[in-house]
């Protein structure tokens with residue numbers, strides 16, 4: 001970067017350095033605001049493009065941009081990625097040798113750094129703030145800014161001290177960035193980082209490339225394997241609630257021939273680091289994890305996130321599923337849910353050591369999650385409404401939209417179900433109640449004398465899966481509720497007691513799954529797409545162009561080799577999106593190559609000739 005920085009135009013930097021044709025969403029307004037010296041809070045979903053909001057200004061303003069980031073592993077990726085673009089970036093962290101930090105210090109004092117990443121404790125502790133001369137800092141970027149919030153779940157005490165920056169460097173712009181949307185966290189960030197005088201930029205929290213697919217819970221392992229069958233060779237995350245479930249699902253996936261690794265807080269640090277490293281470097285690894293696997297997963301090509309247990313809340317669900325498809329290519333958020341999970345989750349809350357107020361909040365969060373999973377229409381509309389955004393039209397990319405369920409008047413079956421719960425004594429779980437309805441004659445039914453009840457066998461018009469769905473929906477509506485402390489038993493809920501459903505005066509329109517066992521349905525795989533390229537799917541943007549799958553595979557092989565030689569993850573070399581665009585457009589000259597998204601001047605010089613060879617069908 002030899003040209004005088006202060007005079008560089010943001011759009012030119014975006015094009016020449018990063019190889020992108022246009023800013024996305026609010027990026028341009030943010031960049032111009034910061035280049036002009038303004039401070040701001042940026043709220044943008046994962047994958048929305050937060051990094052460029054400070055990386056471009058860093059190249060437009062005089063001096064070095066200091067980026068505060070909580071995760072050392074991520075810093076290194078960011079630095080590698082920037083160097084590939086020809087940007088002078090470095091990191092200061094505790095994982096470094098003394099020589100390495102000295103070299104970084106030297107570069108800093110010589111004004112030879114565009115961006116410097118560091119952890120908050122590094123910035124605030126010691127004499128670092130004194131050593132940073134005010135006139136040499138382009139801006140402060142505070143990534144994962146929600147870590148300053150005690151209300152949120154990623155609170156880091158060191159972040160509180162970042163408020164000092166304004167006293168020491170009143171004229172240096174400060175940009176706080178987060179993907180956490182809720183208003184309370186937002187307010188805390190504004191206060192604690194002293195940003196009340198700055199601007200707030202909000203991008204839509206919609207992630208249109210993520211397809212939300214919810215499934216009624218049946219045989220979870222079989223359901224998961226069936227879902228994964230169409231995602232072989234793709235990178236993904238499977239979230240399970242407990243360590244033992246993580247271990248057991250990971251074993252099953254390995255046995256079924258998937259490249260899966262477990263990840264939870266009970267594993268040795270070394271084993272966890274290895275799992276994370278494999279996930280980042282190889283393209284088709286599945287991590288089966290508890291929520292311990294979370295913040296800082298910035299791998300762009302995660303193609304699916306599967307939940308085999310309900311997450312804690314809709315916020316958690318949004319964060320966890322948000323790790324899919326950061327590159328903007330089609331991705332799937334798949335989840336099984338069943339009424340059986342709900343009593344257990346309620347119990348977790350009741351049995352926790354939290355105060356009454358906190359328990360009320362947690363119960364409220366759980367209710368929102370249940371409402372989402374039981375919603376009959378578009379999932380995305382429910383999800384976004386929860387975050388205060390209205391989506392005018394159904395999204396067309398969720399199970400609710402893709403598999404609309406016909407609504408039927410289920411008043412009579414509902415009455416039968418409630419009667420059966422009542423007549424069996426309001427203490428049995430869904431499985432037993434449904435057995436009675438279907439006229440089961442197992443030993444337990446006979447021992448209890450439930451084959452003698454008038455309700456025995458009165459429900460043969462629906463099958464087991466349909467009855468389970470009705471149980472869930474009636475639970476969501478409050479007609480059924482868990483027996484307090486009753487291990488999954490059901491009793492009549494308040495609605496059943498106050499509403500006349502049992503007396504036959506109300507109608508009840510609800511959707512039902514089709515008869516038959518949990519079947520394969522349309523849309524399990526995101527946007528069709530061929531399976532031959534080990535996970536690369538056709539981008540929506542190029543869907544009218546015939547992508548040459550073999551060429552994509554060749555490009556991917558070439559990328560893997562480049563990454564291996566340099567010891568970096570493949571996506572640091574090029575994102576999938578760039579490879580797909582290359583295969584679709586087949587540029588034949590360096591000039592044409594420069595027009596491909598993600599190929600800036602430095603990458604053109606470094607990889608151009610070799611890429612053209614691959615595109616000509618030579619070995620590269």
Ligand code: ADP
Nearest residue numbers: 020022023024045046047048049050051052326
């Ligand atoms: P976030 O930090 O908000 O999760 P990133 O900054 O990692 O998101 O960006 C996500 C992806 O989008 C990256 O692959 C990035 O290169 C790409 N991206 C961001 N902005 C643009 C843009 N204006 N044009 C093209 N790609 C972009």
Ligand code: ZN
Nearest residue numbers: 378395398401
């Ligand atoms: Zn939808």
